[in-house]
Amino acid sequence: MKEAVYIGRNPSSQPDLEELLGGVALGDHDAFAALYDAVAGPVLGVVRAVVRDPAQSEEVAQDVLVEVWRTAPRYRRERGSAVNWVLTLAHQRAVDRVRWAEASAARERRAALLDRSPDYDHVAEEVEAGLEREQVRRCLRTLTEVQRQSVTLAYYGGLTYRQVAEDLALPLGTVKTRLRDGLIRLRDCLGVSG
Numbered sequence: 001m002k003e004a005v006y007i008g009r010n011p012s013s014q015p016d017l018e019e020l021l022g023g024v025a026l027g028d029h030d031a032f033a034a035l036y037d038a039v040a041g042p043v044l045g046v047v048r049a050v051v052r053d054p055a056q057s058e059e060v061a062q063d064v065l066v067e068v069w070r071t072a073p074r075y076r077r078e079r080g081s082a083v084n085w086v087l088t089l090a091h092q093r094a095v096d097r098v099r100w101a102e103a104s105a106a107r108e109r110r111a112a113l114l115d116r117s118p119d120y121d122h123v124a125e126e127v128e129a130g131l132e133r134e135q136v137r138r139c140l141r142t143l144t145e146v147q148r149q150s151v152t153l154a155y156y157g158g159l160t161y162r163q164v165a166e167d168l169a170l171p172l173g174t175v176k177t178r179l180r181d182g183l184i185r186l187r188d189c190l191g192v193s194g
Contacts, residue, residue, distance in 0.1 A: 015034050015035070015038050017038060017039070017081070017082035017083050017086075018077055018081070020032075020034050020038070020082070021035060021068075021075050021082045021085075021086075022072075022075075023035075024068065024069060024072040025072035025073040032068075032069055035068070036065055039065075039068075039083065039086050039087075040065065042083070042086075042087060042090075043061045043064050043086060043087065043090040044058065044061040046087050046090040046091050046094065047060045047061045047064065047090050047091075047093070047094040048061075049094075050091065050094035050098060051094050051098060056097060060090075060093050060094055060097050061090065063093055064090045064093050067089055067093065068089065071089075135190060136190065138189075139185075139186050139189035139190055140152070140186070142189055143185055143186070144178075144182075146168070146170070146174075146178045147179070147182030147185070148182065149168060150164055150168065150175055150178045150179045151179060151182045151183065151186065153167055153168070154179060161175055161176055161179065164179070
């Protein structure tokens with residue numbers, strides 16, 4: 001009986017969407033089926049124009065039609081046509097989906113940045129530097145006293161060869177020889193290829 005009311009009323013054989021929406025508001029499943037058939041295509045078109053992704057568009061369109069079923073009692077004829085009300089819901093849900101997808105992608109990018117291990121590990125660098133310093137100290141202990149003093153004054157004290165010679169009261173040639181020999185021994189001890 002209700003089916004005849006919804007389909008036979010409009011001379012153009014198009015169902016009266018306001019009437020159908022009124023039936024949906026009362027929980028009429030036949031009215032919802034007729035409304036669904038009438039608006040599903042336009043709803044999908046509006047959603048697809050905003051969302052772009054076909055699979056997501058179908059999902060959003062389905063959500064919109066479920067929303068129409070749930071919220072049909074809120075429709076007010078004086079505020080606009082039924083088709084505009086449904087398509088406005090579709091547009092709003094599509095925009096919500098795009099915003100959600102963009103926010104989700106932004107969260108994933110931020111999480112990925114937080115999960116990245118740093119390019120420079122300060123702790124590992126500190127440990128490595130400490131080990132290298134200890135190895136240099138150990139190798140310095142293998143030098144003769146004059147070699148160790150010469151290397152220490154020249155490379156850690158920043159003195160020139162001449163200043164090292166004056167500081168140790170040695171001839172410049174002797175300091176240069178001691179430095180050369182000391183550096184060769186350090187290189188061999190540290191395992192540095194020459």
